[in-house]
Amino acid sequence: MHIEEALTGQYGPLLSMAQLAKVLDRSAEGLRVSLRNDTEWARQLNAxxxxxxxxxxxxxxxxAKFLGGA
Incomplete structure (x- = not known):
């Protein structure tokens, strides 16, 4: 099963901050702080x-594209 199919099946077309944090195995607050940084990782997620x-x-x-490395 592809990553997109698995995530869409479990969460739907949109992920909340808490759901994304769970997928990335981070705390929601830690994810918020990370997204404020000017890194390639944060830019891709912010997009x-x-x-x-x-x-x-x-x-x-x-x-899913980000997690798949595309």
């Missing part, structure tokens, strides 16, 4: 970010 109101979500398809 998948979208805000709906005050909530922050990440596009599952883009996170």
């Amino acid at each position: 998948a970010k979208m805000k709906l109101g005050r909530r922050v979500y990440f596009r599952t398809a883009e996170i």
Whole structure:
């Protein structure tokens, strides 16, 4: 099973900050701090970010590409 199919099946098309932290095996606060850094890793994850109101979500398809190394 591909990463995108597995993540979409479990979480849907959008991941919350807490869900992404769980996928990356980090705390939600640790992920927030990491995303503020100016690193290639943070830039790739921030590119998948979208805000709906005050909530922050990440596009599952883009996170799967990141995790797959594409």
